[in-house]
Amino acid sequence: MSLTLYLLVFCFTAWAMQVALFNSYRTARLITAGLWLPFLFISLVYRFISGYNYNYADAHTALSNTSLLSSAIQNYALPVLGALATTMGVAAVLRLVTKRFRYTYQASYALALLPAVLLGYWYINRTLGVIDDLPALYRVPLSTLTAYNHALPQTQREPVKVVPKHPGAKHLFLIVDESITGSALSLNGQEANTTPFLKSVAPELQNFGIASACTNYSAGSNIALMSGLQSHELPDKDRKALQQPSIFQYAKKAGYTTYFVDMQMGRGILQNFMTLHDLESVDHYLYVTEEQLEQPYYERDFFIADLLLKLSKSDEKVFVYANKVGAHWPYARTYPPDSTFYRPVLSERSILKSRKKSTNTYFNSLRWSVDRFWEKLMGGITPQDSTFIIYTSDHGQDLSGDGISITHASVSNVSPVEANVPLWCLDKSGYTAMLTKPKPNQQTHAQIFPTLLMLQGYAPSHIRSRYGPTLYESPPANRVFLSGDIFGRGANSIIPFRY
Numbered sequence: 001m002s003l004t005l006y007l008l009v010f011c012f013t014a015w016a017m018q019v020a021l022f023n024s025y026r027t028a029r030l031i032t033a034g035l036w037l038p039f040l041f042i043s044l045v046y047r048f049i050s051g052y053n054y055n056y057a058d059a060h061t062a063l064s065n066t067s068l069l070s071s072a073i074q075n076y077a078l079p080v081l082g083a084l085a086t087t088m089g090v091a092a093v094l095r096l097v098t099k100r101f102r103y104t105y106q107a108s109y110a111l112a113l114l115p116a117v118l119l120g121y122w123y124i125n126r127t128l129g130v131i132d133d134l135p136a137l138y139r140v141p142l143s144t145l146t147a148y149n150h151a152l153p154q155t156q157r158e159p160v161k162v163v164p165k166h167p168g169a170k171h172l173f174l175i176v177d178e179s180i181t182g183s184a185l186s187l188n189g190q191e192a193n194t195t196p197f198l199k200s201v202a203p204e205l206q207n208f209g210i211a212s213a214c215t216n217y218s219a220g221s222n223i224a225l226m227s228g229l230q231s232h233e234l235p236d237k238d239r240k241a242l243q244q245p246s247i248f249q250y251a252k253k254a255g256y257t258t259y260f261v262d263m264q265m266g267r268g269i270l271q272n273f274m275t276l277h278d279l280e281s282v283d284h285y286l287y288v289t290e291e292q293l294e295q296p297y298y299e300r301d302f303f304i305a306d307l308l309l310k311l312s313k314s315d316e317k318v319f320v321y322a323n324k325v326g327a328h329w330p331y332a333r334t335y336p337p338d339s340t341f342y343r344p345v346l347s348e349r350s351i352l353k354s355r356k357k358s359t360n361t362y363f364n365s366l367r368w369s370v371d372r373f374w375e376k377l378m379g380g381i382t383p384q385d386s387t388f389i390i391y392t393s394d395h396g397q398d399l400s401g402d403g404i405s406i407t408h409a410s411v412s413n414v415s416p417v418e419a420n421v422p423l424w425c426l427d428k429s430g431y432t433a434m435l436t437k438p439k440p441n442q443q444t445h446a447q448i449f450p451t452l453l454m455l456q457g458y459a460p461s462h463i464r465s466r467y468g469p470t471l472y473e474s475p476p477a478n479r480v481f482l483s484g485d486i487f488g489r490g491a492n493s494i495i496p497f498r499y
């Protein structure tokens with residue numbers, strides 16, 4: 001998209017806005033200001049939180065997470081207040097200027113707003129978040145409208161057409177942690193002792209070291225993990241991730257009782273592109289109960305540990321997909337205050353990050369939400385339980401920024417650490433005892449789905465031809481991840497993974 005076109009569109013829309021704001025016709029002035037100021041406020045809130053203006057990609061996230069609005073306002077009280085104060089300042093200046101000077105734009109000039117809105121809409125539809133920094137008066141409502149028009153259709157998934165060849169591992173759990181950087185764990189060589197327990201039991205784990213996530217944001221990585229999307233299929237313009245059989249469908253077909261556990265969302269709100277259709281293959285959908293919502297945030301992962309320990313003793317074949325809360329921002333609430341090991345730390349409400357404090361707080365979170373979690377889990381699982389666990393995270397955290405900075409899900413200047421995740425297996429089923437384990441630090445998220453199918457007893461030939469290698473086969477030659485929307489709407493790019 002040429003910069004010249006952008007500048008032309010920007011100049012015309014900005015000109016149309018100011019002739020309406022400084023129009024001789026009072027009603028035109030009031031209506032324009034009445035629309036502009038709230039949109040400016042929204043844009044400033046985003047600017048103060050993420051460092052850039054509200055655009056198409058933000059509109060997508062906002063529209064699919066409207067239920068999170070009140071908690072977002074609490075978490076980001078400082079930027080919200082800052083944006084409010086700035087907007088009020090702008091309003092005061094506007095009032096002063098319109099009073100003091102006489103503006104001679106004729107009333108009919110205000111009509112220029114109509115073609116400006118149409119032009120802005122055409123332009124945003126065309127660029128989808130790439131250089132579309134038009135004035136907030138147009139950008140905020142028109143990006144939201146465009147994103148709304150691009151909402152994903154609710155499609156049915158195709159059925160599973162194959163049957164398993166073997167009984168599979170009896171108790172099979174996939175744990176997807178939240179915001180855990182693989183290289184931040186001392187298990188994987190981090191100098192700070194963030195995972196003392198895991199390091200002590202390292203010989204019991206099949207540790208694949210630092211893996212690359214499919215995307216650098218939660219929803220993209222989770223839907224890819226659930227549907228077996230492969231790296232070469234990114235961005236998923238064909239929406240395969242919404243149409244291929246889910247891991248729950250394969251598990252049902254293989255005779256498992258299926259559990260989907262989401263400890264992040266309360267009140268049964270689905271996230272990560274999951275639909276009500278997907279729940280048809282889930283026997284037990286567990287989310288944060290009203291009672292658990294009242295308890296400290298750092299307790300939530302331990303509800304998952306309790307559940308998995310119980311299910312590992314079940315007589316039934318059980319498959320679990322669990323979303324932990326892990327090191328979900330703000331970090332300070334993800335561990336008990338008396339478990340503060342590294343200091344000084346950020347407070348729960350802090351918005352301004354400093355590299356030192358962010359890292360300390362994050363490391364405290366890892367010691368609790370990863371290390372202590374695994375200590376509890378491994379303490380209760382015995383070889384008699386015939387349990388197999390795969391563990392990873394949805395994406396990593398880039399803590400290199402100071403001030404107000406974003407740690408993942410960025411679409412420009414993306415750091416590969418945003419896709420840097422841990423990956424290991426705990427095999428107490430003996431299922432993979434005879435298999436050779438490839439060298440660590442080469443694996444990707446895309447290998448998890450094929451591994452789960454193998455562990456559910458499906459034939460290797462089907463798995464390899466339809467998906468790709470399991471964790472026990474040669475990993476892909478190049479590791480890449482996607483930044484931006486997984487379905488390719490708006491700005492997105494494929495980035496080589498390094499660490």
Ligand SMILES: [Zn+2]
Binds near residue numbers: 178217219394395
């Ligand atoms: Zn996440």
